[in-house]
Amino acid sequence: MSPRPLAATTRAAVLGLSLGLSIGACADVPRMPGPAVTDFVPSEAPTAAPDGTGNLSPDGFQQAQRMAVRIRNVGCASLSTGSGFAIDATTLITNRHVVADTAELQVSTYDGRDIAVTASSTAALADLAIVRTAAELPTFPELAAVDPVVGDSVTVVGYPEGGVLTLTTGEVIGTTTDPLNENLGEVLVANAQVEPGSSGSAVLDVDGHVVGVVYAKNAADQSYIVPVSTLRALLDDDGAFTPSSSCTP
Amino acid sequence: MPGGSYPCPVSDQPPAPHEAFVGAPRHATARSAAPPVDSRVQAYPPTVPPPPGPPVAAVPGTLGTLVPAPVRTGATDPAAPSGTRTRPRRRRWPTATLVLLTVLGLAASTYLWRTSTAWQERSADYLAASQDLGSQVAATRGELADVQAELAAVRAQLGTAQARIVELADEKAQLGDDREVQRQLADYQERVTDAAGRVALALDQCVQGQNQLIGYMENAAQYDPVELDQYATSVQDLCQTATEANTALQGELAR
Numbered sequence: 001m002s003p004r005p006l007a008a009t010t011r012a013a014v015l016g017l018s019l020g021l022s023i024g025a026c027a028d029v030p031r032m033p034g035p036a037v038t039d040f041v042p043s044e045a046p047t048a049a050p051d052g053t054g055n056l057s058p059d060g061f062q063q064a065q066r067m068a069v070r071i072r073n074v075g076c077a078s079l080s081t082g083s084g085f086a087i088d089a090t091t092l093i094t095n096r097h098v099v100a101d102t103a104e105l106q107v108s109t110y111d112g113r114d115i116a117v118t119a120s121s122t123a124a125l126a127d128l129a130i131v132r133t134a135a136e137l138p139t140f141p142e143l144a145a146v147d148p149v150v151g152d153s154v155t156v157v158g159y160p161e162g163g164v165l166t167l168t169t170g171e172v173i174g175t176t177t178d179p180l181n182e183n184l185g186e187v188l189v190a191n192a193q194v195e196p197g198s199s200g201s202a203v204l205d206v207d208g209h210v211v212g213v214v215y216a217k218n219a220a221d222q223s224y225i226v227p228v229s230t231l232r233a234l235l236d237d238d239g240a241f242t243p244s245s246s247c248t249p
Numbered sequence: 250m251p252g253g254s255y256p257c258p259v260s261d262q263p264p265a266p267h268e269a270f271v272g273a274p275r276h277a278t279a280r281s282a283a284p285p286v287d288s289r290v291q292a293y294p295p296t297v298p299p300p301p302g303p304p305v306a307a308v309p310g311t312l313g314t315l316v317p318a319p320v321r322t323g324a325t326d327p328a329a330p331s332g333t334r335t336r337p338r339r340r341r342w343p344t345a346t347l348v349l350l351t352v353l354g355l356a357a358s359t360y361l362w363r364t365s366t367a368w369q370e371r372s373a374d375y376l377a378a379s380q381d382l383g384s385q386v387a388a389t390r391g392e393l394a395d396v397q398a399e400l401a402a403v404r405a406q407l408g409t410a411q412a413r414i415v416e417l418a419d420e421k422a423q424l425g426d427d428r429e430v431q432r433q434l435a436d437y438q439e440r441v442t443d444a445a446g447r448v449a450l451a452l453d454q455c456v457q458g459q460n461q462l463i464g465y466m467e468n469a470a471q472y473d474p475v476e477l478d479q480y481a482t483s484v485q486d487l488c489q490t491a492t493e494a495n496t497a498l499q500g501e502l503a504r
Contacts, residue, residue: 030364033371040382059414060407070422074429077437077504081426106425112418114425162426164419 057139064157064204065110065165066138071098071131071200072106076247083158084131085202085210086140092131093231094200095215096122096182099129101247107131109138110165121241123234126226127182127215129200130241141202144209147227148172148188156192156214156223158201168192173222180216180224188212188225198223437504444498451491458484 057066071082071094082098084107092107099105105117116134123129148154149172156168170192178187194201194217203212203225212225234240462484465472 030361030368032364033367036371036374038378040378060411061414072422072425072429074433077433079426079429079433081422106429108418108422108425110418111414112421159422162422164415 059111061110062167063139063141063208064155064167064202067141068110068157068159068165068202069115069137070108070159070162070165072108073099073102074104074106075101076103081159081162081197082199083197083201083214085157085200086137087143087210087235088140089136090133092133092137093202093213094129094131095213096127096129096244097215098200099131099244102244103247105131107133111138120244122244123240124242125184125240126230126234127180128213128226128231128234128241129244141204142209143232144205144207144211144228147229148205148211150174152211153206154190154192154211154225155204156190156194156198156201157204158194158198158214160195160198162197168194170223172225176224178224179218182215183226183230185230186227187215188227190223190225191221192223193221194223437501441498441501444494444501448491448494448498451487451494455484455488455491458487 057063067086069084069086069092071084071092073080073082078101080098082094084092084094084098087093099120099122102120105120107115107117109115115137117131118134119132121130152172154170154172156170158166160166160168170190172188172190174189175186176189178185188203190203192203194214198214199216201214202210203214205211210231211228213231214223215226216224218224458480462477462481465477465480469477
């Protein structure tokens, strides 16, 4: 027996019911609000990126300034000054000619503190010297792994003319054999301005790592730098440094 | 919208009434091929169904011949026994459907009203919370501006203090240099003074010895010549000492 056709009212009702059920089944129907959010403050506050203008050292000085020292070489009948920098808590690096013919070495820090010297030794193959201190130095940088290349930016921190602590910048412009025959191998040439008294100044790269030691300048205001590779080689050689000689009155 | 939206199941939609008969052998029988009838008539069907029509000789594989169905008025059934009138039974399901739809509508309205009320309350809570947070943000911004101003001032002071520290360190270093220079100068002057004193003393002794020797030589006959020679040698040594002291003084002066 075949089904009977539905009447229009029936069809409309069924259709309405179907639509109603369909609408009811659809998820577009507004839902009751869930649990109320009461804590709108994130548990971990967003950290602001440093703007680069602040100094994170205890006294606001840059590390390059804090590691630099002024060396006064009191000779038997002379007085000279030079620069140096720390490589660990009680060890300084400077030039051999800065500590030569000394009766007494006097070291002062960036903030004027005097630090007693216990010993000094010089290298025969380069214009480098090591100075040991009794008290700890404010800070010390890391030595760079490799020498800088031509075009690298460098910063020289020291005491030109024995004056105020000064930072000068420049670039490495080449390499050459030592015109003073003080160093074995090649030395770096940079256009960073240095003066007498800058000898022993640390040469830093953009990351603040030591890439060399200033030891001389020429008439064209170019500075000569002992590369960090030479410094590393001498520091690794136990016999490279010998006690420095004192002057005789 | 909380809970997200869910797709409406299109496949669950009931098919259109006419689609239920698609494919059905509408021409197989005279009833199925009957034309639509009036809804009023259809709403009150006869109590006794009409007798089936004559069979249609259908050729297999072809459609049968359409035979018009008898029109039923519903008032009286021609096939019904004479003298009996069947009262059309009222169908109740449209009413039930209407009631059901009304109930469903009321339920939906109630649900929507409650939902709307709940969301209004939630919105009010969030608005109050946001206003509170906005007040806090405004206060924090004000404090931040103050702190930034103070920070700028402190940075300026720090820069000034650092510059002053560097200057003081340099002044101390220069004073230390001057101190060492003065100490070396004092040492030098002390050495020169000592040398000059030794020269003066040696010269004085030399002069006194020579004067004494001159007096002895004026009366040489009264003295032993050997002793005079020894005295003269001693005076010469004193003068030599003075000469050496003078040489040392010149050496200090030359440094």
